[in-house]
Amino acid sequence: MAGLPEPHRPWWRRAGRRATSSSPAPQRPEPSDDELQDSVARLLARELGAVEVAGDNPTPLSPARIAAWMAQNDFSYFIDNDGDLGGLWRGRLFYFFLFGEQSEILQVRGQWHREIAIERLEEVLDVCNEWNADRIWPKAYVRVRDNGRVHVVSEVATDLEHGATDEQLSQLLFCGLSTGSMFFDALDELYPDPAGTAP
Template identity: 40%
Template sequence: MSGPGQTGWLARLFGNRPKAPDVPRVRGAAELPAAATMDRVGTFLTRRGYRFRVDEDGDITGTWEGHRFWFMLLGPEQHVLQVRGRWDRSVPPDARLALLQAMNDWNRERIWPKVYTREEDDRLAVYAEVSVDLEHGATDAQLGQVISCGLGTGVQVFSSLGSLLPPPDDEPGPEA
């Protein structure tokens, strides 16, 4: 453990480290972070060839691998980009324990996405979320990484759950 005057990871984390020398930046050499906006999210999705629409709240929504996803900017200053997906299945309440065990295993073993369930129309709906605070902006590559992470890991968890739980019975699908 580090004490005063030592350079352990906690000391480095909380600023007890020598200041790095100022390095001059060459304009145009690197992309500077810009505010996250729904226009930038839409531009990324369009460049990737994805189809989507903008809902009445101004959020971007679309379907990936059959699952509904939303892209939202949250928080008082709209700095938190959230990619939220809803599994294309829902589960009867009597399967709650198996579903919760599978989701708990996922959440314990992986960083992304956060997975949770909500009751909807007397069934259990499953959601996956990746949320990143972009208060200081993001480059196009960083923004794209958040979006790709949210979509990729969301689809991955839904596929995983589908292989662990019994096949679906007749159930209502997610709202379009």
């Protein structure tokens, strides 16, 4: 067939024989909500890595799996300038980190929404130590900033060397968020916001 002249070639082998039309190209319709969601999901997959469906088998952790969990549960989240995934839970800021050589350590870290004066550092350390002595989760500690203000932090970290199923990941994320919120609620009771009460 390769040596046949052009008129004797079958129609599917003839080069340069395309149907042409003088009608204008059809306009593409506006994307539906589902198409827009798929587009956002592809963008997140490109930025955070592909989401692997775990099902009943443990699979490696990834920021994309955490973001997918946030979206499935209708939680607002963001990616900051450092590429870290965070969100607000009951008015408190939480971050979701993956540490380790293979990103196998999941850490849910929360920060109380108020600062404490440096003069109260010792008493707040006592509060954290009492919490840590009585409870497994979260680990409670403080950070002193360069400006002398004290930030109180909650942390739940889990080594998931062999990965996690979607259900396991969900339980761990809820654990980090809910126990962190319980600790911050206790701080709210100890240190009520003066502006939140009548003078």
